[in-house]
Amino acid sequence: MQDNGFEVTPWDVEGNVDYRKLVEKFGTEIITDKLKKDIKKQAGEDHMYLRRDYFFSHRDLGKVLKDHERGDGFFLYTGIGPSGPMHIGHIIPFYFSKWLQERFDVNLYIQVTDDERYWTGDGTTEEIESYAEKNIMDIAGVGLDPDRTFVFKNKEYMGNMYEAAVKISEKINFSVASSVFGFNSSTNIGMIFYPAVQMIPTFFEKKRCLIPAAIDQDTYWRAQRDIAEKLGYHKAAQIHSKFIPALTGPEGKMSSSKPRSAIMLDDSPAEVREKVMKKAYSGGQVTKEEHRKKGADLSVDVAYQWLKNLFMENDDRLEEIGRKYSSGEMLTGEIKEILAEKLNSFLEEHRKRKEDRGEELKRKMMYEGKLARRMWDKKVDLR
Amino acid sequence: MQDNGFEVTPWDVEGNVDYRKLVEKFGTEIITDKLKKDIKKQAGEDHMYLRRDYFFSHRDLGKVLKDHERGDGFFLYTGIGPSGPMHIGHIIPFYFSKWLQERFDVNLYIQVTDDERYWTGDGTTEEIESYAEKNIMDIAGVGLDPDRTFVFKNKEYMGNMYEAAVKISEKINFSVASSVFGFNSSTNIGMIFYPAVQMIPTFFEKKRCLIPAAIDQDTYWRAQRDIAEKLGYHKAAQIHSKFIPALTGPEGKMSSSKPRSAIMLDDSPAEVREKVMKKAYSGGQVTKEEHRKKGADLSVDVAYQWLKNLFMENDDRLEEIGRKYSSGEMLTGEIKEILAEKLNSFLEEHRKRKEDRGEELKRKMMYEGKLARRMWDKKVDLR
Numbered sequence: 001m002q003d004n005g006f007e008v009t010p011w012d013v014e015g016n017v018d019y020r021k022l023v024e025k026f027g028t029e030i031i032t033d034k035l036k037k038d039i040k041k042q043a044g045e046d047h048m049y050l051r052r053d054y055f056f057s058h059r060d061l062g063k064v065l066k067d068h069e070r071g072d073g074f075f076l077y078t079g080i081g082p083s084g085p086m087h088i089g090h091i092i093p094f095y096f097s098k099w100l101q102e103r104f105d106v107n108l109y110i111q112v113t114d115d116e117r118y119w120t121g122d123g124t125t126e127e128i129e130s131y132a133e134k135n136i137m138d139i140a141g142v143g144l145d146p147d148r149t150f151v152f153k154n155k156e157y158m159g160n161m162y163e164a165a166v167k168i169s170e171k172i173n174f175s176v177a178s179s180v181f182g183f184n185s186s187t188n189i190g191m192i193f194y195p196a197v198q199m200i201p202t203f204f205e206k207k208r209c210l211i212p213a214a215i216d217q218d219t220y221w222r223a224q225r226d227i228a229e230k231l232g233y234h235k236a237a238q239i240h241s242k243f244i245p246a247l248t249g250p251e252g253k254m255s256s257s258k259p260r261s262a263i264m265l266d267d268s269p270a271e272v273r274e275k276v277m278k279k280a281y282s283g284g285q286v287t288k289e290e291h292r293k294k295g296a297d298l299s300v301d302v303a304y305q306w307l308k309n310l311f312m313e314n315d316d317r318l319e320e321i322g323r324k325y326s327s328g329e330m331l332t333g334e335i336k337e338i339l340a341e342k343l344n345s346f347l348e349e350h351r352k353r354k355e356d357r358g359e360e361l362k363r364k365m366m367y368e369g370k371l372a373r374r375m376w377d378k379k380v381d382l383r
Numbered sequence: 384m385q386d387n388g389f390e391v392t393p394w395d396v397e398g399n400v401d402y403r404k405l406v407e408k409f410g411t412e413i414i415t416d417k418l419k420k421d422i423k424k425q426a427g428e429d430h431m432y433l434r435r436d437y438f439f440s441h442r443d444l445g446k447v448l449k450d451h452e453r454g455d456g457f458f459l460y461t462g463i464g465p466s467g468p469m470h471i472g473h474i475i476p477f478y479f480s481k482w483l484q485e486r487f488d489v490n491l492y493i494q495v496t497d498d499e500r501y502w503t504g505d506g507t508t509e510e511i512e513s514y515a516e517k518n519i520m521d522i523a524g525v526g527l528d529p530d531r532t533f534v535f536k537n538k539e540y541m542g543n544m545y546e547a548a549v550k551i552s553e554k555i556n557f558s559v560a561s562s563v564f565g566f567n568s569s570t571n572i573g574m575i576f577y578p579a580v581q582m583i584p585t586f587f588e589k590k591r592c593l594i595p596a597a598i599d600q601d602t603y604w605r606a607q608r609d610i611a612e613k614l615g616y617h618k619a620a621q622i623h624s625k626f627i628p629a630l631t632g633p634e635g636k637m638s639s640s641k642p643r644s645a646i647m648l649d650d651s652p653a654e655v656r657e658k659v660m661k662k663a664y665s666g667g668q669v670t671k672e673e674h675r676k677k678g679a680d681l682s683v684d685v686a687y688q689w690l691k692n693l694f695m696e697n698d699d700r701l702e703e704i705g706r707k708y709s710s711g712e713m714l715t716g717e718i719k720e721i722l723a724e725k726l727n728s729f730l731e732e733h734r735k736r737k738e739d740r741g742e743e744l745k746r747k748m749m750y751e752g753k754l755a756r757r758m759w760d761k762k763v764d765l766r
Contacts, residue, residue: 115549125550125766155549159542166498166538167508169573174557177572189560190552193576 019056019215019242026218028057028240038065043103049096049241054309057215059225060237064210068104074208074237076100077201079111080139082132083122087262088343089244089254090135091350092310093212094142096241100212101145107371108144109201112136112153116197119190136362138265141354146364150371154197161200163381168203169196171227180222199224203382204375208234215240231382242309249281250300265351269344276303276340277333284325284332295328296335303332303339311342402439402598402625409601411440411623421448426486432479432624437692440598442608443620447593451487457591457620459483460584462494463522465515466505470645471726472627472637473518474733475693476595477525479624483595484528490754491527492584495519495536499580502573519745521648524737529747533754537580544583546764551586552579554610563605582607586765587758591617598623614765625692632664633683648734652727659686659723660716667708667715678711679718686715686722694725 023030031050035058040046042065049055064074076097080090094110101108112135117128132153139151158165177183177195202209202224211221218240225235246254246261254262260279263272283301285291298304304325312318321338324330366372406413414433418441423429425448432438447457459480463473477493484491495518500511515536522534541548560566560578585592585607594604601623608618629637629644637645643662646655666684668674681687687708695701704721707713749755 115545118549119553121553125546155546158545162498162541162545163508163538166501166573169576170502170504170571172572173569174566174572174575175568178568183557185558185561186556188553189555189557189575189579190549192557192572193552196572 017243022215023057026057026215028059028215028218028238029061031056031058031061031239035061035065038062042068043099045103047096047099048313049309051315052309053242055096055212055239055241057218057240058238059218059221060208060235061210061239064208064237067208072207073106074104074210075106075205076108077111077204077209077211077236078108078213079113079198079201080135081113081117081120081122082128082135083117083120084131085259086135086138086265087254087259088265088310088346089262091138091142091265092244093214093241094139094144096212098142098144100210101148106148107205108149109204110139110149110151110365111198111201112151113194113198115154115158115190116194119188119194136366137354137358138350140358140361140365141265141350143353143357143361144365146361147370149365149369150375151362151365152375157375158197160376160378161197161380163379164200164203165193165196167231167382168199168227169193171230172196172223176223176226180219195220195223200380202228202236203231203233204380206233208237210237210239212239213241214243216243233382244310245281245302245305247275247279247281247302249302250305263343263347265347267347269348272343272347273340276336276343280336280339282332282336285328288331291331292328295326296330296332298322298326301325301332301335303335307335307339307342311339311346400626405598406440409440409598411442411598411601411621412444414439414441414444414622418444418448421445425451426482428486430479430482431696432692434698435692436625438479438595438622438624440623441621442601442604443591443618444593444622447591447620450591455590456489457487457593458489458588459491460494460587460592460594460619461491461596462496462581462584463518464496464500464503464505465511465518466500466503467514468642469518469521469648470637470642471648471693471729472645474521474525474648475627476597476624477522477527479595481525481527483593484531489531490588491532492587493522493532493534493748494581494584495534496577496581498537498541498573499577502571502577519749520737520741521733523741523744523748524648524733526736526740526744527748529744530753532748532752533758534745534748535758540758541580543759543761544580544763546762547583547586548576548579550614550765551582551610552576554613555579555606559606559609563602578603578606583763585611585619586614586616587763589616591620593620593622595622596624597626599626616765627693628664628685628688630658630662630664630685632685633688646726646730648730650730652731655726655730656723659719659726663719663722665715665719668711671714674714675711678709679713679715681705681709684708684715684718686718690718690722690725694722694729 036050039050067074078093078097097108112132114128114132117123118125136151172195177192181195183192198220218238221236221238228235244254248261263275281302283297285294308318321330321335325335419433422433450457461476461480480491495515497511497515500506501508519534555578560575564578566575581603601621604619604621611618627637631644646658664685666680668677691701704713704718708718
């Protein structure tokens with residue numbers, strides 16, 4: 001779909017995005033203060049992503065909270081397409097999932113879409129396999145509960161899921177699939193089948209499934225929500241984030257294929273600092289004099305946006321930075337230093353967890369943890 | 384495709400068929416006397432299906448024979464869609480495969496398309512599973528080599544095949560799939576994926592794959608023949624049979640959904656005799672007097688056609704029957720008695736093998752035989 005200069009399809013997001021329009025367009029709901037309060041109450045604490053409206057939209061989140069309150073529980077589902085190294089934007093949703101998992105004590109399923117990446121032509125079999133292993137190691141670095149998290153590669157796990165894939169795919173016709181995913185007559189038949197594969201984990205449990213993802217993923221789940229109840233399951237609930245702007249500016253999102261536009265998880269502290277100082281799009285003025293007079297435009301300043309949405313926990317400190325930077329008291333170089341430091345401490349912690357326990361966590365989440373063992377022992381058959 | 388009053392698509396065959404036109408239409412080749420001689424020489428004996436032109440058309444059969452002569456070998460692939468009980472028309476190709484397997488000492492792969500039958504809406508999961516078990520027992524009754532035959536249900540074996548399915552499906556787009564299979568926008572995305580699944584066994588070995596099937600199946604393999612060499616494999620070779628006319632007449636073929644039009648494998652001798660005597664479409668004349676004068680039209684007489692194509696081994700005896708029946712010397716009741724007797728002795732032998740060794744053969748062909756064990760141990764990955 002193309003509209004008002006911004007384009008949002010499941011495959012591609014570019015342009016400066018008006019989130020309120022997106023909510024209207026997709027027909028999702030804004031996360032209200034009431035809902036935020038309910039989450040805080042049930043979780044026992046707040047999360048900055050919600051407080052700052054980085055996660056800002058949802059479907060059926062109220063029902064998820066009711067299910068949890070009643071003791072019926074729910075489960076989380078997210079995924080990763082292994083076609084390159086991971087950047088900050090890829091890993092953030094896993095950290096949010098970790099918080100949800102800990103606070104609500106729920107299972108988390110992570111689909112590694114090695115089949116879909118092949119169908120989209122994003123690499124050879126060998127390249128995709130190699131990225132899958134690396135990406136899973138990065139997910140291990142998040143420190144998810146290894147007994148409540150199941151990470152599976154579609155190609156490897158399909159033996160346990162095909163019965164479900166057969167039943168789901170029978171319920172979706174080409175017309176629906178192509179309107180949701182933008183297929184046409186030159187789309188390969190693997191890709192056409194993929195919506196069914198992507199949907200399987202929403203039926204892993206009879207409980208309600210909550211999917212944390214950027215809002216452009218919402219369309220993906222339209223077909224699931226159409227058929228779930230016919231199959232005796234719940235419509236997938238969702239909690240939607242905004243897009244993380246690329247380092248180089250608010251016109252689009254980070255991409256592994258443009259590594260200079262993103263902070264990669266394996267960037268060294270010096271690389272991070274250099275990228276931020278040199279590449280981060282600034283809302284500040286061109287000359288120091290002008291900046292002192294006019295101040296910065298926070299709405300397009302990448303350093304400020306990243307701090308606000310993702311890295312600056314402390315509300316007072318954020319408010320102070322915003323005030324000083326927008327008034328011209330703080331210079332671009334200064335706010336960039338703050339971001340570089342935050343990024344490097346985030347990445348250092350991530351890498352340390354990965355080095356210390358990565359291999360063990362990966363093995364457990366994939367094969368040996370409690371949930372993984374249960375999943376390998378069963379056929380997902382929707383009965 | 385619809386043309387000249389007969390319709391031949393992979394899903395449906397009806398009407399009186401001109402086989403020579405079909406060969407032209409599909410662009411296949413007639414099995415020449417030279418080829419028949421080569422088969423006889425290499426097989427060490429003749430087969431009546433070839434002698435009588437029941438198997439009458441092919442693709443690349445000459446190459447298959449050359450491969451065999453050179454010692455490179457080949458393998459056989461056929462399948463069954465488990466949506467009902469089997470009739471005579473279903474089991475005949477397995478008997479021909481058995482002969483090919485024995486004479487050429489080759490592996491035979493039998494795909495049970497429990498996924499496809501679900502996608503075509505031919506039953507509930509439970510019905511299809513139940514028919515799959517029964518159909519496989521009937522295949523066991525054929526007495527195939529249990530160490531060189533692998534019978535697999537797609538849903539059960541997909542874990543070993545999905546890697547191949549991913550690679551194959553990437554090479555086929557909706558346009559090609561829909562032109563071959565007649566898909567449209569209301570076709571479900573499982574069915575759209577199915578051409579890739581059906582194709583996988585043609586890549587089970589690096590040798591040439593020979594598919595024995597009725598000629599209407601030819602189109603199925605067009606996409607395989609388009610992509611096989613790109614994947615480093617051979618184009619699937621085929622040997623095509625005519626359609627077995629329904630008991631009730633030459634207008635179409637037998638169908639399990641019209642059990643009175645077919646001889647079912649579990650029909651009792653009395654039922655077989657009654658169906659043949661009462662339902663078999665006759666080329667004879669209405670009154671005895673007229674018949675004695677004009678004789679029978681062999682080309683539409685089901686009893687004669689079945690004897691000629693399938694059940695009367697003895698050439699002299701067939702010639703005698705044809706001569707006497709067409710001249711009016713033999714009556715319809717007499718030729719029907721001959722057919723009923725042949726059918727019942729065929730079915731009795733089949734049932735006896737099934738009762739004596741069916742369970743054992745089924746287990747071996749599916750799981751415990753040499754070939755089955757090898758197939759369960761490996762991933763079909765096209766590498």
